[in-house]
Amino acid sequence: MKTYELFQRGETVGVFQYESPGMQKHMKNLKPTVFDDLIAMNALYRPGPMEYIPSFIARKHGDEEIVYDLPEMEEYLKETYGITVYQEQVMLLSQKLADFTKGEADVLRKAMGKKQIAVLDKMKPKFIEQASAKGLDAKKLEKIWKDWEAFASYAFNKSHSTCYAWIAYQTAYLKAHYPAEYMAAVLSNNMNDIKSITFFMEECKRMRLPVLGPDVNESFYKFSVNKDNAVRFGMGAIKGVGHGAVQTIVENRKEDGHYKSIFDFAKRIDLRAANKRAFEGLANAGGFDCWADTHRAQYFADEGDGVSFLEKAVKYGAKHQENENSAQVSLFGAASDVQIAEPIVPPCEDWGTMEKLSREREVVGIYISGHPLDDFNIEMKTFCNGVVEDFNDLETIVNKEVTFGGVVTDVQHRVSKQGKGWAIFTIEDYTDSFEFRIFGEDYLKFRHFFVINSFVYVRAFVREGWVNRDTGKKGDPRIQFNSFQLLHDVMDTYAKKLSIQLNIKDLERETVSVLYDLIKFHEGTQTLNFVVYDNAEKIKVQMPSRKNKVKISQQLLNSLKEHDIIYKLN
Known part of the structure; x- marks a missing residue:
């Protein structure tokens, strides 16, 4: 049921064949409840048959009478509410109404699919004569053939549409039941297309699904889902961080657990696979944010010697590994006890939001932890x-x-x-x-x-x-x-009036209390209006507030949104 509910809400971004804004709108109106609805919409949503979509929707919901030109047609048109949608329906009807052979029905299908007007003109008299001979109304048969000729310009076969709808249903099922995993897979599939990544990240935001930046203690090469069911950015999306670098990071993490600091990280990974550029890309993208005692700006700070802290950390790791691999061992085979001092983390101010975001964009192509706007x-x-x-x-x-x-x-x-x-x-x-x-x-x-x-x-x-x-x-x-x-x-310049929209069905004491507190807290000089509506009775009442005025601000509007209170600005 969850899958059909997703279609009914039109939340089909990332769902094969059903993700265009037009299709989403029709899905919301149609509210599909059976698989046949999905098959039909897939066939109808193309130039030509699109004009039948409103009628198809109205007939499904009983708002328009389902009419058959001949009662005999109901058997094959019932599933599409009396509207001819598929080539197969024409084939079956031609056999039932005019006793066409299966071969002739197939010729008719091909003629329609390829818009072979000469062939259709040749078959028409045969259809009218043979169907009339069975006692069917000739005028109605003329109308049916005329409809079929128009249908020829967009004829679509049901088997094709069924395959598309089945793939769509499977993808929608995954999105409905495993939203984080599904969106992680969609994002991974579009990793090299910045516009698509941005688009699908917006969809995650709409789904209230957190998309977290890369993290050396959680990320893999592609997008993944962490233990808190949030989507985690893939390290492979960062410029300068290739397959080799990600492989050594992930393998060492699996073997010896999370990295405790930049020094632990530099000591453990293969520095031939992850070079200085990879370290810088990870730092700029927020891959080292998991260590709370060091912030991004510090990795690029130096103490006047022209060498960044990040370079020092890499050199520290290289020296440590060199020492580990050297032949300096005691007679008893124990490793050398030479201690290498960790470089000092230089104190400096952290970057502002814009600096962080612009550096993220530099190495990933998009803003990760937010957008400047x-x-x-x-x-x-x-x-x-x-x-x-x-x-x-x-x-x-x-x-x-x-x-x-x-x-x-x-x-x-x-x-x-x-x-x-x-x-x-x-x-x-x-x-x-x-x-x-x-x-x-x-x-x-x-x-x-x-x-x-x-x-x-x-x-x-x-x-x-x-x-x-x-x-x-x-x-x-x-x-x-x-x-x-x-x-x-x-x-301040353009927001003159705040209209709060209230459904009488949802008007509870708690909502009134929340509104009262918010209006008191955000007193100001701008007009406040209430619109109370009842969809069932189709009643809407405008109630301007004479006593209270408000200061319209981001804070107030965000608070209304948090409490699911709908508003409109004028």
């Missing part, structure tokens, strides 16, 4: 009508104002031959990064926003390109920047 997630969802990715094809957004947010990741200030300032700057959001250019007065007006790691909210209008009077050729669309603002200020 996570603190502005609500602003990005509520007050932006576009994303950075939109600017990759300006033709799609011509004559539109696009509002979007992001972090400035690169800036180059330039001066033209005429001595005028201009800039190239890159903004990145959850979807993509884009390199913009800004000139003239716009540059003078907004240049103070072009600071690396600053979070900006931009309003940009995309104008049509100029038309060259001589050639008549149209130039590329141009981006006009209307305004820049810091993302920190967006909530």
Whole structure:
């Protein structure tokens, strides 16, 4: 049952053939309960038959009458609620209605599949005559054939669709019953595709499934699941950390247990397989965060001698191994008692969030422990009508104002031959990064926003390109920047009203108490509104609060979300 519930919720990201947004929407509406529903939707979700999906859904739920052109058709169309979906149904019906032989039915199937109109035209009179001879209504037979001709443009065989649906059911079963293991496998399968990794990590977040960064005491080459049922990043995803390095780390860990410190780690692993670059990649990606007494910045700090602590730790490990392997043994065969002093961990300040995240991205290609924009997630969802990715094809957004947010990741200030300032700057959001250019007065007006790691909210209008009077050729669309603002200020500027949505069915004393405390704690000047609704009775009541006003903030909205209270910002 869990598997069908997953389909019914449309939570099919990573499920073969059912993961597109359109299919997810139809799954939510269809609420499949039997395997035949999955087979049919797989066949229907393609150009042509898609127009039958609303009717298919309505018929399943009894909102539309199931009609058969002829009562004889029910036997083969019952499973698809009276809608012809498969080639096999046409084959069987042609045999039942017009006594086609199995060979003729197969010719009909091939003609439909390959859209052989001449063959279909030749078979039509035979179908009408033979079926009419059995006492069936000729007008209805004409309609059936006409429907079949339209069906020829999208005909799909059930056996094919069944195989796809069976694979989908198996993958959905794994996702429903073993979510962490399944997502770890999906992530491992896409390890070399950064965009897919980012996409599937978002799905893990939606599933409330923690995805933890790499850890030398837990990670393997690929993504895995730890004892707490969290997905653990694979060390193989880190630049400079190859198969050999991961192999020696994992083997030594299995043999002698967890590594107790960077020194224990350097002493035990094969330093020929894990070189200095591998150590640096692991440190930047957070692979050494398991040792609480050392933070990331310390591995790259030096005490004025130009040699980082990490290099010293590697040299310490190499010396230790050299000493172990040397021939300096006593007469009794005991190992030499020469002690090598551990290097001192240099004291220094830890990196800030942005430094950590940018270094993670440098070695893995994505942010692991978070995203720079996570603190502005609500602003990005509520007050932006576009994303950075939109600017990759300006033709799609011509004559539109696009509002979007992001972090400035690169800036180059330039001066033209005429001595005028201009800039190239890159903004990145959850979807993509884009390199913009800004000139003239716009540059003078907004240049103070072009600071690396600053979070900006931009309003940009995309104008049509100029038309060259001589050639008549149209130039590329141009981006006009209307305004820049810091993302920190967006909530104060644009959030005017908070509407709290309450289902009367879920309205309990505890919810009211939580709301009372939150509203008291976040008193302010912005309008508060309650919307109480009853889906069963189709009633919705707007209840503006005359007495209370609130200060709309990330903290308040996060608290509402934690308590599963739905809200809307205006």
